[in-house]
Amino acid sequence: IRNLPFTCTIPDVVTALTEQLNAEGDTVKDPVTFVKFVGGGEHPSSGKAFVKMRSSEVADRLLDIEEQANRVLGLAAKEAKSMSSAAATANLEGIGIHVGGRRVVVNTAIKPDEVAAAAEKKSQADSKKNLHLLKEGYIDPESQEFLQLSASEKRLREASWKERKYKMYNNTNFIINPLRLSIRNLAVHTTKQSLKHAIDEALKEANVKASTRHSVKVTVLVDEERRVPIP
Known part of the structure; x- marks a missing residue:
């Protein structure tokens, strides 16, 4: 207890x-x-x-x-x-x-001689869930980099981190997909095509092969109440 x-x-x-x-x-x-x-x-x-x-x-x-x-x-x-x-x-x-x-x-x-085995089992389970990726993109609120962010960006990052931690601790089936990325704070007029183009340009600068770049799939979540005409 x-x-x-x-x-x-x-x-x-x-x-x-x-x-x-x-x-x-x-x-x-x-x-x-x-x-x-x-x-x-x-x-x-x-x-x-x-x-x-x-x-x-x-x-x-x-x-x-x-x-x-x-x-x-x-x-x-x-x-x-x-x-x-x-x-x-x-x-x-x-x-x-x-x-x-x-x-x-x-x-x-747990008996003392079972503690090590239980810890190893948990470690293996965490490895399968890719929890080592949980802090990818995380910026320490005490760091100089975080202090340079705008107030809205700070709020978004803090909310995102709380959401990830909540999912990890409250959902036993929570698994981080190493091939999926969540991109937030996009302009409201962003489209699937414009986002994919921006990603493709960034991958080009990183010298990623065309065959790999073209395998990228993009989905944009749209809030119909905030939808605006595309400029």
């Missing part, structure tokens, strides 16, 4: 989990058999704890509650774009597992 309040105690964790389980289904007597805070001590100095449940069925019930909360939070994150942060937070009250008024994160504990 992660994100525990630093001031909570072992009885607080036991009581909170017991109440959560009993609220979600049939009453379970003494569902928690063991709690140990990472680092030892009477309080979770790192906000983490290992908890042993009475049975795998009881543990699975907690994991189900966590999974349902993550689904709701994923939907709420999309809706929050059109809501104030206060309203979005208010709508999330009571979702998931809480200890001391704070929502905690519950996952299956």
Whole structure:
């Protein structure tokens, strides 16, 4: 369990989990058999704890509650774009597992000798998703290059980065296609032909072969409400 309040105690964790389980289904007597805070001590100095449940069925019930909360939070994150942060937070009250008024994160504990294997498996999965390309085109907001951008360009880049991070963390099927590019901030009168011509000219300057240049496919997304006559 992660994100525990630093001031909570072992009885607080036991009581909170017991109440959560009993609220979600049939009453379970003494569902928690063991709690140990990472680092030892009477309080979770790192906000983490290992908890042993009475049975795998009881543990699975907690994991189900966590999974349902993550689904709701994923939907709420999309809706929050059109809501104030206060309203979005208010709508999330009571979702998931809480200890001391704070929502905690519950996952299956991994044995020490399985940690390396799990990390390697995740690394291989990330490699297949091409996540190493996630920061292509990213400009650090603290860099001099970013400071030289216009206010509108800064907003567009920050929004784009937030969108990519959201997709990565909330969509398990998210894969970056290494052959696709997203081009934003185009003039409203840009057409498929004019954009393809501009790309072709740029590739010519980069000495890209004609056969490769001609294989480029372009799609322009048009907002009909903002469409303007082509000059």
